[in-house]
Amino acid sequence: MIETQGQARRIPPALSEPEVALHVLAEEMATYRDHLTSLLQGQQGQYVLIKGRDVVGVFHDRSEALREGYQRFGVVPFLVRQIIACEPVVYLPNVAP
Amino acid sequence: MPRLETPIGRDGPIVDVRIWIGPEHEEALKLRGYQTPRPLSVSGLVDTGAQMTAIQQVLAQGMGLPVHDWVGLRSSVLGTEARDAPIYLMRMTFGSIEDPNPPKWRMIRSVGVTLVSPGALILIGQDLLATCRFTYDGRKRRLTMSY
Numbered sequence: 480m481i482e483t484q485g486q487a488r489r490i491p492p493a494l495s496e497p498e499v500a501l502h503v504l505a506e507e508m509a510t511y512r513d514h515l516t517s518l519l520q521g522q523q524g525q526y527v528l529i530k531g532r533d534v535v536g537v538f539h540d541r542s543e544a545l546r547e548g549y550q551r552f553g554v555v556p557f558l559v560r561q562i563i564a565c566e567p568v569v570y571l572p573n574v575a576p
Numbered sequence: 577m578p579r580l581e582t583p584i585g586r587d588g589p590i591v592d593v594r595i596w597i598g599p600e601h602e603e604a605l606k607l608r609g610y611q612t613p614r615p616l617s618v619s620g621l622v623d624t625g626a627q628m629t630a631i632q633q634v635l636a637q638g639m640g641l642p643v644h645d646w647v648g649l650r651s652s653v654l655g656t657e658a659r660d661a662p663i664y665l666m667r668m669t670f671g672s673i674e675d676p677n678p679p680k681w682r683m684i685r686s687v688g689v690t691l692v693s694p695g696a697l698i699l700i701g702q703d704l705l706a707t708c709r710f711t712y713d714g715r716k717r718r719l720t721m722s723y
Contacts, residue, residue, distance in 0.1 A: 496633040497688040501662040504643050508660075542600060545644070545665070549604035556642045568648035568658050569627040574699060575691035576649050576659050 495576060506531050507558035518562045529558040537562070577709070577722040578677045580670060584712070587693045589719040592672035593620040593700065594679055595631075597639065598665045613639065617673040619696045622719070626701035629668065631686040635697045636664045647687060662688040668704060670723045680723070 494502070507529045511518075514534055518527055526544040528535040530552055538544040544559040582591045596615040597605075605612045618635065628647070645663035650656075667681040684704055692699040711720040 495690050497661050497690060498659070500633060500637070500643055500688055501646055501660055504646060504662070508646060541665075545598070545600040546603070548644075549600055550607075553608070554601060554604050554640070554642055557644065559644045566648055568650055569687065570650045571623075571626045571628065571630055571687065571689070571699065571701065572652045573623060573626070573693070574630050574651050574687075574689040575653055576651055576661060576689055 497576065503556045504558055507556075510534065511558060511560055515562070515564075519564060522562050523564070525562055526559055527562055529560070578671065578675075578680075579720065579722050581718060581720045584714075584717045584719055585695065587621060587695060589622045589721075590619050590693075590696055591622060591670060591700070591719075591721065592617055592675075593698055594618075594669050594671060594673060594675075595639070595698065596667040596681070597641065598667060598683060601641075601665070615667075615673065615679070618698055620698035620700045621693045621696035622700045622705070622721075624702065624705065626699055627703075629684050629686045629701040629704050630689045630692055630699040631664055631666075632692050632697045633662075633688045633690060636662075636686070636688050639666070641666060643688075645685070647685075649687060649689075664688055668698075670708075670721070 510529050510532050522537050526538045526541050528544045528548050548557045594615045602612050641664040643662040646660050648658040649661040650658045664686045668684045669679045669681050709722045
């Protein structure tokens, strides 16, 4: 904490380049987590397309979802994610995240 | 199966890999009348302990790859902590651009990371290695790989 003219200001920890890159999907990640319970009802294993706060659709394969996303929004970030109950964690022992 | 042979360096075996944007990305660029980028040849470090393939963030950005997913990432650098990391979708295969064999492209979900290794821009993980066979010749410090 740093005192600035009587007010306390918290300095955020420095973000790595990948974390900065991922920040563009922050809204889509929140939307996915908000809708996960309903998405899991009968659509588990399929792929959801999300842009901003909108759940655009659910597709049987990733390629189909990507095509729809590119057609609607162009070559920009949007979320295409397999609907699964847990959030996967991978181990890459030797990289700097 | 095509074969390649490479010396085993200090950090491990480094091989040539070709990377390219995914087919859906390519189609989207063509539909909008943009020129599609050509495949790139880069160095990849073979890491049999990595669960997924990883790409150095600067390379992903240089290729114009949009972020479409994320994954929790653990690494020895982070200890027990897990951090969210971006996922980039791309085509990948072994061998350099000059390779006479036609490329056997695989769609790969690559994790964006700050640094792979000083001599490599791609970390070749278990997903890309799933169809490979190795001979590790420790005496001659050479790795032979069929893919």
